[in-house]
Amino acid sequence: MDTSPLTAAFAAAQTLAGLVKRLADDQADVLANDHLIAIQSAVIDLQGKLLAAQAVENDLLAEIASLKAKLRFNDYEPVRTPDGAFILRLKPAVAEAAGLPPHAICHVCAERGVLAYLHREDSSSADTHYHWYRCLTCGRSFADSTTPELGPV
Ligand SMILES: [Zn+2]
Numbered sequence: 001m002d003t004s005p006l007t008a009a010f011a012a013a014q015t016l017a018g019l020v021k022r023l024a025d026d027q028a029d030v031l032a033n034d035h036l037i038a039i040q041s042a043v044i045d046l047q048g049k050l051l052a053a054q055a056v057e058n059d060l061l062a063e064i065a066s067l068k069a070k071l072r073f074n075d076y077e078p079v080r081t082p083d084g085a086f087i088l089r090l091k092p093a094v095a096e097a098a099g100l101p102p103h104a105i106c107h108v109c110a111e112r113g114v115l116a117y118l119h120r121e122d123s124s125s126a127d128t129h130y131h132w133y134r135c136l137t138c139g140r141s142f143a144d145s146t147t148p149e150l151g152p153v
Contacts, residue, residue, distance in 0.1 A: 005052035012046040069113040076105060082143040087118060087133060106135035106142075118142065 003011070019042055023035040076088035087104040095102050109116035118133035121141075133142045 005049055005056050009046060009049035009053050012042060012049050016042040016046055066113075072115060073105075073110050076110070078107065079104070085140075085142050087142050104133060106138060106140060108140055109135060109137050120144070 016039060019035055019039045023032055023039065026032045026035060073088065075091055075094040077091050078086045079089045080086055086107050088107050088110055089104045090100060090102060092102070094100070104118045106114075106116040106118055114137060116135050116137035118135055120131060121134050122129070122131040124130070130143075132144050134140070135142075
């Protein structure tokens with residue numbers, strides 16, 4: 001079974017502590033010199049294992065940050081827009097439970113881990129009324145004429 005870098009570092013530290021104790025107990029200079037060389041070797045080994053443990057810790061912290069970033073989008077569900085794209089709408093049950101206003105976010109920005117609210121924009125003339133959502137982060141627009149249940153953002 002492989003040992004973790006942290007476990008290996010602790011074992012190396014124990015070896016080092018044992019060598020120091022033997023050095024302190026030794027009365028003969030020749031043996032003390034041998035123990036000093038062994039201690040230097042153990043210190044180098046310990047430093048290598050600590051660096052490996054630090055790399056593992058950094059990888060784990062990056063993974064945790066990535067998972068936290070993904071979790072923030074679990075409260076949203078994809079909704080197809082009339083132009084065939086998708087927006088991510090806050091799930092109605094979440095909005096009600098958390099007391100949040102209905103809103104949608106940009107799925108393109110969400111793929112990059114960015115929570116970007118979509119802003120509602122309108123264009124009206126005498127015969128037509130058209131509204132859409134625009135992401136101010138990436139600049140994309142999403143037609144909204146068939147998703148009036150979203151309400152204003
Ligand atoms: Zn966007």
